[in-house]
Amino acid sequence: MQDILRTIPSVDQLLLRAQADLELPACQRQILVDAIRKIIESTRREILAGAKADVTLSRLLQLVEKEVQLLTGRNLKQVINAAGIIIHTGLGRAPLSSRAKTAVEAAMAGYSALEFDLQQGIRGERNKIVEEKLCALTGAEAALVVNNNAAAVLLVLSTLAAGQEVIISRGQLVEIGGAFRIPEVLRQSGACLVEVGTTNRTHMADYAEAITPQTAGIMKVHTSNYRIVGFAAQPEDAQLVELAKERSLISINDLGSGTLLPLEINGYQEQSVSEAVNAGFDIITFSGDKLLGGGQAGIILGKEKYLNQLKKNHLLRALRMDKLCLAALEGTLQDYIIGGAETEVPVQYMLRIKLEELQKRAVNLTKMLSPLIQFGWKVETIELRSWAGGGALPAVELQGYGVCLCAKQIGLNASRLEKFFRERQLPIIVRIHNDKIVIDVRCLMSGDENEIFAACQEAGKEIAE
């Protein structure tokens, strides 16, 4: 073992060879030295553990190269969404509108009046940047923005219900991906959850009977990623709001996604934010990067007297939005105010693309990929289903089109091809269906088609080698 350990090159040796032989990306010398130390150390450990480690210079240099590439490269890679899930949390949710992008660029390049009142020349509030716009768009009395909707719910409950009870239907004890669970958030906020009704049915009487002197409010939660169908019932919003008002309780509605535009797909209607405001809820919360189509944000709308309380909570300092997300939100809200958000805001556009348009795109992509056929690929336009994702329109399948790819004949089965697409420099995220690759055209951005063709060529080349 000692003999093997002695054959490991020294840090200096590896450093010289790395600098001479490898085409390393630019990096600080110390980063390279540390990477070499790390590789040597892990190789030593492997040997000491009795494993047969490859200690050849070329192998160690390869590991060093990989380590340096990992450190100098970008992990937050841009990807192509060919999976057909519009609001995909794994893929960063909403792509920004061009107005939002411009706003972010302007905010990040230099200084901005983030918390500076330009009229009076005194310290201002960052919330003021979007508050009037949000109120104008929704009809709410007041608005407050925080980091995300989870933070919004936490702030609302901690401020208005800590140490008291909040009544929620058993059918709405939601878990959103990434461990956001309504009962947990309530616990975190110091509020006490009172569950009423059953999984499928909750009635007004259930809410009314659960009210005690300790009750702070009644909360409705959007069942973002599931639907209870069949023998199911929930009270109307107006009834909940009325009961809360009668008993001097706060009515809260966590809308989840929150669409500013009316949205109806396949006969399923997503409640818009203004509809929730009109229903009279005291507090409404929703995300900025789901159906709204902006950057990460949590938006709280509601009655001024409650919002004033939220604005005074010191927790807000920990939950406040950063200026880039705020710029993205304001840019997106401008799209809604100026008009044309249906086409300007990518998420809203992708939800509304006409079937004929999708078909046209899929046929075009099929044509573009058809040179692959002579090399043994199968390329076909297909009908398919896409999803809104992001806790919106749960269980609503969007009819769409795509291209189905099969390269089995040249020795590339679907899972290998999927992996190839996923691991390339500009990754392409696809679906697999019936052992074939499915490219959904709905979420493709301009230029993505060329990349998909290039990726197929690369895959073919690799298999030929």
Ligand SMILES: *Cc1c(COP(=O)(O)O)cnc(C)c1O
């Ligand atoms: C998505 C969602 C949340 C969490 O929102 P984030 O902006 O991701 O923090 C909370 N509640 C509901 C109902 C949701 O759909």
